[in-house]
Amino acid sequence: MPKPFDAATKFLVEAFPEDWVRFFGLPEGEVRVIDTDISTVSAAADRGLLVETDFSTYGIQVEFQGNIDPNFELRLLQYRTALRLRWNVPFTSIAVLLRPFTGHNLLRGRYLELGLDGKMEVSLRYRVIRIWQIPAEQFLSGPLATLPFAPVARINRRDLPRIVRRLEERLSREASPSDADFLRTATHVLMGLRYPREFVESLMSSNVLELSSTYQGILADEARVLVLRLGRKRLGEPSAAQLEQVEALQDKEHLEALAERLLEVETWEELLTA
Numbered sequence: 001m002p003k004p005f006d007a008a009t010k011f012l013v014e015a016f017p018e019d020w021v022r023f024f025g026l027p028e029g030e031v032r033v034i035d036t037d038i039s040t041v042s043a044a045a046d047r048g049l050l051v052e053t054d055f056s057t058y059g060i061q062v063e064f065q066g067n068i069d070p071n072f073e074l075r076l077l078q079y080r081t082a083l084r085l086r087w088n089v090p091f092t093s094i095a096v097l098l099r100p101f102t103g104h105n106l107l108r109g110r111y112l113e114l115g116l117d118g119k120m121e122v123s124l125r126y127r128v129i130r131i132w133q134i135p136a137e138q139f140l141s142g143p144l145a146t147l148p149f150a151p152v153a154r155i156n157r158r159d160l161p162r163i164v165r166r167l168e169e170r171l172s173r174e175a176s177p178s179d180a181d182f183l184r185t186a187t188h189v190l191m192g193l194r195y196p197r198e199f200v201e202s203l204m205s206s207n208v209l210e211l212s213s214t215y216q217g218i219l220a221d222e223a224r225v226l227v228l229r230l231g232r233k234r235l236g237e238p239s240a241a242q243l244e245q246v247e248a249l250q251d252k253e254h255l256e257a258l259a260e261r262l263l264e265v266e267t268w269e270e271l272l273t274a
Contacts, residue, residue, distance in 0.1 A: 005064065005066055005098060005189055005190060005192075005193060006064070006222070006225075007221040007222055008148075008185070008186045008189040008190065009047070009064040009096075009098075009186075010047060010221070011182065011186065012145050012148065012186055013033065013047040013049070013062060013145075014033050014047070015145070015179070015182060016143065016144060016145030017031040017032065017033050017049050018031050018143075019142075019143030019144060019145035019146065020049065020060070020062065020143075020145060021049065021051055021060070022142075022143055023142060023143055023145070023146050024060065024094060024127075026051065026058075026060065026092070027051065027053045027055075027056075027058075028051070028053070029051050029052050029053035029054065030051070030052045031049055031050070031051050031052075032049070032050050033047070033048070033049060033050075034048040034049065034050045034059070034083075034087065035048070047061075047062040047063075047064075048060065048061055048062070048083060049062070050087065050089070057089050058089055058090050058091065058092065059083060059084075059087055059089050059090070059091040059092070060091065060092055060094065061076070061079060061080050061083055061091050061092070061093045061094065062094050062096065063075075063076060063079075063093070063094070063095050063096065064096045064098060065095060065096070065097050065098065066097075066098040066099055066101070066193055067101055068101050068102050068103045068104075070103075072095070072107065073107070073111035073124070073126075074111070076093050076095065076111065076124060076126055077111055077122070077124045080093050080124065092126075092127070093124070093125075093126035093127070094126065094127045094129065095107060095126055095127065095128050095129070096129045096131065097128065097129065097130045097131060097132075098131055098152065098190065098193055099131070099132060099152065099193045099194055100130075100132060104130070107128050108128065109125060109126055109127060109128050110123065110124065110125050110126070111123070111124040111126070131149050131152055131153055132152065132153060132154060132194075133154055134149075134153050134154055135153060135154050135155075136150045136151070136153040136154060136155040136159075136163055138153070139153055140163070140166050140167065140170070144170070144174060144175060144179070144183065147167050147170060147171070147183055147187070148167075148183055148186040148187040148189075148190050149190060150163050150166075150167055151163050151164060151167070151187060151190070151191050151194075151195075152190050152191060152193060152194045160195075160203060161203060164187075164203050164204060167187065171183060171184065184204065187204070188200060188204060191203075220249070220250055220251065220252045220255060223252050223255035223256050223259065224246060224247070224249060224255050226255075226259050227246060227255055227258050227259050227262070228243075228246060230259060230262050231246075231262055231268065231271065234262050234263070235262070235265070235266070235267060235268050235271065236268075238268045239268070242268045242269070242272060245272055246258075246272070258271060258272075
């Protein structure tokens, strides 16, 4: 099931694609977000960027991970291969680990698969970025898209109020009201990975999430992903018109009601016309 940080990180990449190319230290150029919902695999890769420089075009596959997943490296390989085939450009894969979790130390930047004869048959290199090992200052002084990661970076907990104040100062100076709302919401969501909700709300306005249109959009996005994922398993692939109908739904409660009705219907038409 999708988690709030899935949608939050998706929005961060889609809203500020150039910031991420800069943060990763890769060649800069004209950047666009690409569709990662690849029909040849069961689910979409996290995020994809296509970068066109003066000399070449390349792709970036970004995977945010907050929990243990035994098949994570295999998924990286699966998605990267599909992206390479679809866009016909070289891709680099980057795993962004949002918090320490059991087994994170096993992700070392290379996936190897041996054949029956014991010789290597498959190899995938990828970058691993562990957010909690990066000094908060790097995020505070970096691109706007990375600001929400400062409170979950390498800091002492007693410094959190100061970190949040500096974050707010940059938002008030540099971000539009809509972008500031968006970035505050992402900060709330990411802090929830490391700290109790009550502690997070004591540092930031307690009603920000309830009032934030960005957060409501995140919740609706989670519910939509759930409807499509479970619906495909239960009812098969929706038609283009039915997929467009689901994508157009913005009300979280409506989407959750559709998810609950999936076991009661036999077709997408029955689900969407009730």
